[in-house]
Amino acid sequence: MAYYFSNRAPDALPLLEKAAGWSAGNTNLLYTLAMCYLYVHDRDNARRSFAQLFGIAAEGPQAYLLTADMMVQENYPADAEILIQEARKKQPELPESNYKLGLIAFTKGEYEQAVQYLQKELAANPSHSLAWHHLGDAYIRLGKIEQAIDPLQRSLWLNRRSARSYILLANVYSQQGRFFVAENALQRALQMDPQSYEAHFLLARIYHKTNRSELAKKEIAVAEKLRAADEAKK
Numbered sequence: 001m002a003y004y005f006s007n008r009a010p011d012a013l014p015l016l017e018k019a020a021g022w023s024a025g026n027t028n029l030l031y032t033l034a035m036c037y038l039y040v041h042d043r044d045n046a047r048r049s050f051a052q053l054f055g056i057a058a059e060g061p062q063a064y065l066l067t068a069d070m071m072v073q074e075n076y077p078a079d080a081e082i083l084i085q086e087a088r089k090k091q092p093e094l095p096e097s098n099y100k101l102g103l104i105a106f107t108k109g110e111y112e113q114a115v116q117y118l119q120k121e122l123a124a125n126p127s128h129s130l131a132w133h134h135l136g137d138a139y140i141r142l143g144k145i146e147q148a149i150d151p152l153q154r155s156l157w158l159n160r161r162s163a164r165s166y167i168l169l170a171n172v173y174s175q176q177g178r179f180f181v182a183e184n185a186l187q188r189a190l191q192m193d194p195q196s197y198e199a200h201f202l203l204a205r206i207y208h209k210t211n212r213s214e215l216a217k218k219e220i221a222v223a224e225k226l227r228a229a230d231e232a233k234k
Contacts, residue, residue, distance in 0.1 A: 004032055009039035027053060038071060043079055046070070061087040061094050068100060077104045096121070099131050102138075111138045129158035133165050140168065148172050163193035170202060179206050197226040 003012035016033040023029055034049035047067040051058035054066060064087035071080040081104050088097050102117030118135040121128060136152035139145070152169045155162060166189035173182035183206050189199045204219035 001032065004036060009036045012036050013040065034070075035074075038067075038074060038076070038079075041076070041079055043067065043083055047083070061091040064090070065094065065097065065100070072100070072104065072107075075107075077107055080104055093124070095125070098124070099128060102131070102134060106134060106138060111141045114138045115142070127158060129155045129162065129165075132158065133162065133168070136165070136172075137168055140172065145172055145175055161192055163189040163196060163199070166192075167196065167199050167202065170199075170206075174202065174206060174209075179210050182206055183210075195226055197223050197230065200226065 001012070001016075003009075004016070013033075013036045016029065016036055020026065020029045020033045030049060030053050034046055034053060037043075037046035037049055047063050048058045050067045050070060051060075051063040056062050056066070064083045068080040068083040068087070071077070071083065081101065084097055084100055084104075088094050098117045098121035102114045102121060105111070105114035105117060115135060115138050118131050118138065121131045122135065125131070132151045132155035136148040136150075136155065139148035139151065149169070149172055152165050152172070155165045156169070159165070166185045170182040170185035170189065173179070173185060183203065186199050186203045186206070189196060190203075193199065200219050200223035204216045204223060207213070207216035207219060
């Protein structure tokens with residue numbers, strides 16, 4: 001464990017394999033072992049360990065997908081993509097697989113490819129609010145502002161508690177010069193997430209552009225306070 005917490009996964013691995021063998025029911029040891037396999041890019045053993053940990057079949061497509069999720073969390077998108085593609089060989093119409101590949105493409109900055117994967121996911125599962133959200137975000141990053149509105153609106157119809165979607169939609173409306181519609185979207189976002197730096201900052205810009213300087217000063221002060229608090233935590 002000392003090696004593991006010192007980011008020395010190769011040194012920790014053989015010791016953890018022995019320890020996990022001695023304590024078969026110890027989930028903390030099994031999780032640590034699985035993470036060590038992940039860190040050394042041993043996809044097969046990571047998959048088997050996570051499958052054992054979560055009580056699923058190691059050779060089933062869900063084990064590949066679960067391990068891919070853990071790899072995405074640790075910022076190993078290349079390994080995750082390989083596992084998802086292997087899972088799709090076992091089950092071509094595997095639910096969520098296009099969505100997950102879309103997210104990986106998004107994190108790699110491959111927004112056109114992300115759009116293609118997300119559109120495929122939504123064709124099969126139109127009630128996927130997060131897929132709609134990320135599709136709108138991908139359009140924004142591609143500079144296709146007009147095309148971003150519909151996906152973001154659909155995301156909000158499916159999940160009215162998504163502050164992130166309101167903020168993205170407000171950003172689009174602001175770029176179009178529709179400042180009061182953007183303001184309304186940001187007010188909705190702040191109802192759900194009062195501590196959002198981005199929402200307060202964008203609202204300050206809108207107040208400035210609509211000649212409400214006192215409100216702009218107030219919002220920028222709140223935004224700066226939130227940013228300072230966030231940096232202090234780091």
